[in-house]
Amino acid sequence: MDDAIHNKEDSAIGDILAIINCIKILGETAEFRRWLADYHKLATDGALLEGYKFTLDVLIGLLYREIGYNRSLNLSEDTLLSRALFAGIPIRKVPNSSEKAIILRNIYYGAQGILGARTWEDTRLNIGSFRQNVLSILEEIGGVITVSKEHHVQSVEKAITYASMFEVYIFLNDTRRGHPHGRELSWFDKGMPLSWGVRAKGRAYYESVFLGYKYSVQFLWNSLLGKEFERTFLAHLHEANNWQEFDQSFNLIQTDIINPLEKKVGAKLGFDSLIVLKNGGRDAIKRIFQSGPPETRLSEKDILDRLFYWYEIELIDASDSGFSGVASFVPLLIGTAQLRKKLKQEGKFRVIRLIHPTGNVHRRDYSYAILIELVGSLGISDYSGWMLFYDCCADAGSTAPMHEFVEKCIKNYSRRGEVEVVEKQVSKERFLRMMRHRLVSMTKEEMYELERSLSG
Structure with a gap:
């Protein structure tokens, strides 16, 4: 029937x-x-x-x-x-x-x-x-x-x-x-x-x-x-x-x-x-x-919005904490891959790599985001969203080994065809400013500033 x-x-x-x-x-x-x-x-x-x-x-x-x-x-x-x-x-x-x-x-x-x-x-x-x-x-x-x-x-x-x-x-x-x-x-x-x-x-x-x-x-x-x-x-x-x-x-x-x-x-x-x-x-x-109209030239804000599929973003500030950075992102990456395999879900899961330029030409900071998918069986509800591990490592300095480790894990799943990785270079300041409307949480610095303004 x-x-x-x-x-x-x-x-x-x-x-x-x-x-x-x-x-x-x-x-x-x-x-x-x-x-x-x-x-x-x-x-x-x-x-x-x-x-x-x-x-x-x-x-x-x-x-x-x-x-x-x-x-x-x-x-x-x-x-x-x-x-x-x-x-x-x-x-x-x-x-x-x-x-x-x-x-x-x-x-x-x-x-x-x-x-x-x-x-x-x-x-x-x-x-x-x-x-x-x-x-x-x-x-x-x-x-x-x-x-x-x-x-x-x-x-x-x-x-x-x-x-x-x-x-x-x-x-x-x-x-x-x-x-x-x-x-x-x-x-x-x-x-x-x-x-x-x-x-x-x-x-x-x-x-x-x-x-x-x-x-x-x-x-x-x-x-x-x-x-x-x-x-x-x-x-x-x-x-x-x-x-x-x-x-x-x-x-x-x-x-x-x-x-x-x-x-x-x-x-x-x-x-x-x-x-x-x-x-x-x-x-x-x-x-x-077979052919479509010319594509519209998008602003950087629109490009970022599209990169994140217009979903909300849960920002986890790892700028001064190893626990909330790579140490949390990698288990989530592995768990997502294993859960999809267990549920026999088709297609790839999505990871975004944000590269943040610094004042040092030999060092770049990184944020990683993973899409947590939660879509209703009838297709009329979608509670999916991103977990963004913000400023969690760099490719030089004390956190370079963590950067190398997370990239190795991503490469492993990418080689198996299980993950789609997209990359965007944007400064931390510009990202926070342009994506504020999508973020459902704040950085620690923003929270400190809010506390100071409320107490003042």
Whole structure:
């Protein structure tokens, strides 16, 4: 039973195809403007344009999110990307280091022209570019899909339409928070995590885009329902005056459209996949991950953040104590390797070597960090973090033998292919200053200074 569920999840592709379909429908700018003029007798002014672009923004953000979560396409994904997505790190700070990262970066940068367009014509042209460079390639999945045999759907086209209805219902018609539910869930907002973007925008922004948004969503329903549209309450959706009134459509859609549709196809939309991959999904879209946008030049602070995977760091100050330095780090190194072997964990564990220049050209100080991994079995929690043994030895002077010993231990596990060691040269002062936001503890000197300031 578990295997059957796992295989179903591994082949599901309906959400991605549904969102692509919605973007394509709404992306027909000329058709949307004609519909506004013919059906509503409206001129497409600037206020409508901003709401129209906002709706596309939400949909593209959902596509970004679905690609990020997807497993059925078997795209390569490294720890750096997985951690960045979990931590809500802007994709512009992630390198083209895996197939999935390249796709997400292509989606992000491909959408910037749409979001920044000032006129309807510029919007139309940029949508055309996005369709050509992103959507048309992703649509090549269509050659390797089929409808699920478990449900009563006549064709792939019908299945995509039904899945599209569900996406619009769940993510665009639910506006009880004063903005679309899809806006809250999306990972995509001009380079910042969406949850931050939602709070940063504020009520005034959402009020300004509401007019264009309600017509955009109504246009989607008109296209998806066809002749049935006029016989539904959705023909009056534009009469909503605010987000709260618009949200009243959510329960009506569930009762009048989604529930009957689920009964008709014998599926619970959102849980049961109507469309599945036959095989070769990854190969079908390989053109989109063969090359990515130019990588952003990062600040030294961002480089360090990325080096530590945006985790918190427990700093253990070993600057004047042998006990809390190499003598503690090496047993932790050995124990980590042995525990992973006992638990049959795949892959390498991660160690960071920080090299600190000193005033003496013949001596460098060292700090070592080891990643302690603690991730929930469902992948929705991550309590991992770093143990950093700060300033624990040097390659000259009295602690040189300890440096030689720790390097020998690291080399031993590296030779076996059990550890990944990354190295960064940075002064102690700059490291403490730039990574203060990640440190959950202080150096002894900082504690002494704090005590002096409190006592003074």
